[in-house]
Amino acid sequence: MLIEILGWISTSLVLVGYFYNAKGRQKVAMSTWIIGDLGWITYDIFIANISHLILSLIIICINVYGIYRIYGNTNS
Numbered sequence: 001m002l003i004e005i006l007g008w009i010s011t012s013l014v015l016v017g018y019f020y021n022a023k024g025r026q027k028v029a030m031s032t033w034i035i036g037d038l039g040w041i042t043y044d045i046f047i048a049n050i051s052h053l054i055l056s057l058i059i060i061c062i063n064v065y066g067i068y069r070i071y072g073n074t075n076s
Contacts, residue, residue: 010039
């Protein structure tokens with residue numbers, strides 16, 4: 001039961017990230033997506049869903065890169 005709740009919380013966080021992205025708050029969106037995907041990775045470990053776990057890891061990497069580009073791009 002707790003693992004199912006984690007799945008729904010993770011889904012909710014990813015959806016909230018889309019809302020922030022639509023509002024133009026990319027840094028908050030990316031951070032929210034990372035937290036949601038970390039929850040999904042935990043969920044995926046418990047249900048042995050390796051393909052989704054890998055997808056979540058890749059999405060986290062993309063969002064970390066996006067945050068780096070926003071914060072680390074001081075030469076623009």
